[in-house]
Amino acid sequence: DVVMTQTPVSLSLAIGQPASISCKSSQSLLGTSGKTFLNWILQRPGQSPKRLIYQVSKLYSEVPDRFSGSGSETEFTLKISRVEAEDLGVYYCWQGTHFPYTFGAGTKLELK
Amino acid sequence: EVQLVESGGGLVQPGRSMKLSCAASGFTFSNYGMAWVRQAPTKGLEWVATISYDGSSTYYRDSVKGRFTISRDNAKSTLYLQMNSLRSEDTATYYCTREYRYNFDYWGQGVMVTVSS
Numbered sequence: 001d002v003v004m005t006q007t008p009v010s011l012s013l014a015i016g017q018p019a020s021i022s023c024k025s026s027q028s029l030l031g032t033s034g035k036t037f038l039n040w041i042l043q044r045p046g047q048s049p050k051r052l053i054y055q056v057s058k059l060y061s062e063v064p065d066r067f068s069g070s071g072s073e074t075e076f077t078l079k080i081s082r083v084e085a086e087d088l089g090v091y092y093c094w095q096g097t098h099f100p101y102t103f104g105a106g107t108k109l110e111l112k
Numbered sequence: 113e114v115q116l117v118e119s120g121g122g123l124v125q126p127g128r129s130m131k132l133s134c135a136a137s138g139f140t141f142s143n144y145g146m147a148w149v150r151q152a153p154t155k156g157l158e159w160v161a162t163i164s165y166d167g168s169s170t171y172y173r174d175s176v177k178g179r180f181t182i183s184r185d186n187a188k189s190t191l192y193l194q195m196n197s198l199r200s201e202d203t204a205t206y207y208c209t210r211e212y213r214y215n216f217d218y219w220g221q222g223v224m225v226t227v228s229s
Contacts, residue, residue, distance in 0.1 A: 037214040048207055048222050049157065054215040092157055096214030100173045101159040 002026050002095055006104035014112045019080040021107045023093035028073045030097070037096035040069060040078050043106075044089035052091075053078065085111060114138040116208045116220035123226045124198055134191040134208030134220055141189035142166070145211035148182060148193050150204035151222070158204075161193065162211060175201075198227045 003026040013019055029036045040053040051060050053069040056076060066081040080087060088111050094103040120132040134146070148160040161182040162171045170182050181194040191208055205224050209216035 031214075039215050041216075048219045049216075050219065051215070051217050054213075054217070060217070094157070096216075099171055101162075103157040103159070105156050 001100055002029070002098050002102050004093055004095060004102050004104035006091075006093055006107050008107060009105070010108040010110065012110045012112045013083050015085060016082050019078075019083050019087075019109060021078040021091055021093075023071075023076040023078070023104055025074045025076075025095055027098070029076075029095050030073060036072065038069075038071065038076050039094055039096060041092050041094065042087075042089050043092065044086075047089075049092065083109070083111070114210065114218045116210065116218060118206065118208050118220045118223035121206065121223035121225045123228065125229050126199060126227055128198055129194070129196045130198060130225060131195070132193040132206055132208075132223060132225070134193075136189045136191065136208075136210070139210070141184075142186040146182075146184060146191045147209045147211045147216060148191075149207045149209055149216065149219075150202075151207070152201075152204045155204075160206070163191070195225070198225075200227050203227045 005024045007022045029038050036056050038056050041049040042052050043049045052063050057069040068079045070077050088109050090106040090108050092103050092106050115137045117135045124130045145164050147162040149157055150160050151157050163182045167184050179197045183192045203226050205222040207222045208220040210218040
């Protein structure tokens with residue numbers, strides 16, 4: 001199985017500060033289609049996960065543009081340009097290139 | 113508005129069976145693959161099973177293969193997960209998700225399954 005390693009485990013930031021979360025996979029996530037199925041989701045406290053980014057860098061329409069995704073092959077990054085209160089929760093990267101699909105352990109974003 | 117509403121969870125003894133349902137609305141159910149993802153208490157997320165848009169293909173994680181069966185009824189816009197020979201390690205919140213191009217783009221609110229004697 002592809003192992004997804006997220007760092008840091010937690011982040012404590014003040015409103016307005018930038019955030020960066022790293023996600024590394026144990027093998028390349030570049031699929032035979034030429035696409036990389038690395039996705040990011042956010043689970044706010046007490047809620048189910050919500051979509052954020054798909055195929056490394058594509059934001060869903062409802063996601064604010066302060067979020068961005070980048071990376072390739074085995075190394076990926078989620079960035080928030082300026083953290084807002086609604087951004088707190090646990091961020092997960094996960095891969096849909098190889099079965100079984102696998103998730104990172106999560107990065108908890110807390111507000112300072 | 114896309115909605116996925118799970119039902120059928122609860123407390124079940126080890127070795128027994130349980131069937132989860134997920135009622136979908138707000139989109140053409142028969143056009144999309146669907147999946148179940150679970151989350152053990154205070155733990156991370158774990159993909160369980162996927163079914164193609166027409167039900168012709170199914171995929172399972174190794175730990176549930178032979179015990180769980182994912183199925184769908186496109187006429188009823190409903191996804192199912194039949195869970196047999198349940199173990200304590202199956203205790204989790206089970207989420208129904210819509211799968212689109214190797215991504216889960218919508219998630220239900222989740223249903224709790226507790227396997228305990």
